[in-house]
Amino acid sequence: DVVMTQSPLSLPVTLGQPASISCRSSQSLAHSDGNTYLNWFQQRPGQSPRRLIYKVSNRDSGVPDRFSGSGSGTDFTLKISRVEAEDVGVYYCMQGTHWPPVTFGGGTKVEIK
Amino acid sequence: QVQLVESGGGVVQPGGSLTLSCAASGFTFSNYGFHWVRQAPGKGLEWVAAIYYDGSNKYYADSVKGRFTISRDDSKNTLYLQMNSLRAEDTALYYCVRDVGVVGPEFDSWGQGTLVTVSS
Numbered sequence: 001d002v003v004m005t006q007s008p009l010s011l012p013v014t015l016g017q018p019a020s021i022s023c024r025s026s027q028s029l030a031h032s033d034g035n036t037y038l039n040w041f042q043q044r045p046g047q048s049p050r051r052l053i054y055k056v057s058n059r060d061s062g063v064p065d066r067f068s069g070s071g072s073g074t075d076f077t078l079k080i081s082r083v084e085a086e087d088v089g090v091y092y093c094m095q096g097t098h099w100p101p102v103t104f105g106g107g108t109k110v111e112i113k
Numbered sequence: 114q115v116q117l118v119e120s121g122g123g124v125v126q127p128g129g130s131l132t133l134s135c136a137a138s139g140f141t142f143s144n145y146g147f148h149w150v151r152q153a154p155g156k157g158l159e160w161v162a163a164i165y166y167d168g169s170n171k172y173y174a175d176s177v178k179g180r181f182t183i184s185r186d187d188s189k190n191t192l193y194l195q196m197n198s199l200r201a202e203d204t205a206l207y208y209c210v211r212d213v214g215v216v217g218p219e220f221d222s223w224g225q226g227t228l229v230t231v232s233s
Contacts, residue, residue, distance in 0.1 A: 037217030041158075048208060048223040049158065060221070092158055096217035100172035102148070102160040 002026050002098045006091075006105035012113045019080040021108045023093035028073045030097070037096035040069055040078045043107075044089040052091075053078065080110075088112060115139045115222045117209045122227030129199050133227055135192040135209030142190040143167075146212040148220065149183060149194050151205035151229075161207070162194065163218070177203075199231045 003026040013019045029036045040053040051060050053069035056076060066081040080087055093105040121133040135147070149161040162183040163172045171183050182195040192209055206226040213221045 031217060033216050035217065037214070037219070039220065041220075048225055049220075050223070051219075051221055054219055054221075090157075094158075094220070096214065096219065099218055100160075100163065101174050102150075102163070102218050104158040104160070107157045 001101055002029070002095050002103050004093055004095055004103050004105035006093060006108050008108060009106070010109045010111070012111050013080075013083045014113045015085065016082050019083050019087075019110060021078045021091055021093075021110075023071075023076040023078070023105050025074045025076075025095055027098065029076075029095050030073060035097075036072065038069075038071070038076050039094045039096065040067075041092045041094060042087075042089050043092065044086075047089075049092065083110070083112070085112060115211065117211060117222060117224035119207065119209050119224045119227035122207065122229045124230045124232060125199055126233050127200060127231055129231070130195070130197045131199065131229060133194040133196065133207055133209075133229070135194075135224055137190045137192065137209075137211075140211075142185075143187040146214075146218075147183075147185065147192045148210045148212055148218065149192075150208045150210050150220075150223075151203075152208070152226070153202075153205045156205075159205070163212070164192070196229070199229075201231050203229060204231045205229060 041049040043049045057069045090107045116138045148163045164183045180198045184193045208226045209224040210220045211222040
């Protein structure tokens with residue numbers, strides 16, 4: 001199974017400042033079809049997860065453009081250009097290239113300093 | 114708009130059974146595959162099971178294989194998860210998730226979850 005490792009575990013950020021979350025996979029997530037099935041989800045307190053980014057860098061409809069995804073192979077990053085109060089929550093990466101099983105990272109908790 | 118509404122959760126004794134349902138609306142149910150993903154209290158996300166859009170393939174996490182069964186009824190726009198031989202470690206919030214992917218899973222919509230508690 002592909003192991004997804006996120007860092008940091010916790011990320012205190014000042015409002016208006018940037019934030020960056022790392023996600024590393026135990027093997028390359030490049031699929032033979034040319035795509036890389038790496039997604040990012042946001043889970044606000046008390047809410048269901050919501051997808052922000054799919055296939056590494058594609059933002060979902062309605063997701064603010066301060067969120068961006070990048071990376072390739074085994075190293076991926078979610079960046080928030082300027083953190084707002086509504087961004088508080090836990091962020092998860094997920095791979096769907098080598099499935100089953102689908103595997104998630106352990107999560108990164110973003111909080112305001 | 115896409116709606117996924119889970120139900121059927123509750124408190125069950127170890128070794129017991131429970132069936133979860135997920136009622137879908139706002140889209141053509143039979144065109145999509147679905148997954149169940151769970152989240153133990155205060156923990157991260159764990160994939161549980163998947164079913165193809167036509168029901169032709171079903172997949173399970175090793176932790177539930179042989180105990181859980183995923184199924185669908187397209188006439189009722191409903192996804193199911195039959196859970197047998199439940200253990201304390203199955204205690205979690207169970208989410209129904211729509212898959213819009215063609216090759217790799219792409220989870221674009223999640224339900225609000227239904228809580229399963231396994232306890233004596």
